[in-house]
Amino acid sequence: MQNTHAAIDLPSLRKQKILLLLERDGKVTAAELVEHFAVSPDTIRRDLGELAAAGLLQRVHGGALPRPKDTGKDFFTRVGETDAVKRHLAQLAAERVEDGQIVMFDSGSTTLQIARSLPLSLRLTVVTASPMIAIALADHPDVKVILAGGQLNPATLSTHGHDTVRLIQSIKADLLFTGVCALHPQVGMTSLHFDEVAVKQALLDSASQVVAVTMADKLGAVEPFVVAPCSRIHSLITEWHAPDIAAYEQLGLEVLRVDV
Structure with missing residues (x-):
């Protein structure tokens, strides 16, 4: 990932971009996101935590993965x-x-x-x-x-x-x-x-x-x-x-x- 975004990105916009990166790459790491958005590690941890709480991704050590696919079918x-x-x-x-x-x-x-x-x-x-x-x-x-x-x-x-x-x-x-x-x-x-x-x-x-x-x-x-x-x-x-x-x-x- 290249550092193409400024730190003034709105949190909601930044989280949307995180989901787009996740869809594109199949995974994201916290370190890459910190560099990509030019924000602090705490900011990225908070973003990933909020996205995980909303069921939009799965938190793993060091980053995130797509949310599990559960069809609910027996x-x-x-x-x-x-x-x-x-x-x-x-x-x-x-x-x-x-x-x-x-x-x-x-x-x-x-x-x-x-x-x-x-x-x-x-x-x-x-x-x-x-x-x-x-x-x-x-x-x-x-x-x-x-x-x-x-x-x-x-x-x-x-x-x-x-x-x-x-x-x-x-x-x-x-x-x-x-x-x-x-x-x-x-x-x-x-x-x-x-x-x-x-x-x-x-x-x-x-x-x-x-x-x-x-x-x-x-x-x-x-x-x-x-x-x-x-x-x-x-x-x-x-x-x-x-x-x-x-x-x-x-x-x-x-x-x-x-x-x-």
Whole structure:
């Protein structure tokens, strides 16, 4: 950022400009804003605090990020709204599964769609903390499903807790389809639910290859609880118009963009 603004900028105008910079850059730092607006650190801290209190951004150490995206929709609503794009992304992900593998499925409406896209002929061992995914694979004659028990989160319809994590840690899988609540190049993978974090981290630690499949609106977003850096993901499958793809590729991710 260049210092192009005088210190006499009105507070309301300055805050509007901060939001524009945040929309453009995907993040802002307090130090850059101090230089950009030629004001004191206390002034910028106050501006960011007021914008965060109004729900317009998310304060983080040293600056701010876009506010978390929360649709307020429950799991059954999200599943019912599965569209053609998500189905196509899921089908491409399902093609990566090879006969005889041990495959882990994180919870989520997209990973559920991937499970539903698997051919009936595959021989697999599937590990998941999602009862919905376990049920979706129940009619696959050669798929052994290991359902990690624990306390059920009614918001995500997945299990969590010590028993869930311990079972996942005891298995070494060939492939993981990880759920994506939000994925930001700098912040990494984040979740809206704190009790998901330990389960997601255990899944990441237990798989040789990690594939993330997500719609474009989850990219560049940030939720409150950090799971892992983007570098823990090997492949990202998303929509063609997804933003800032180069930032993920620079982190070493294989990115497949799909034009549906």
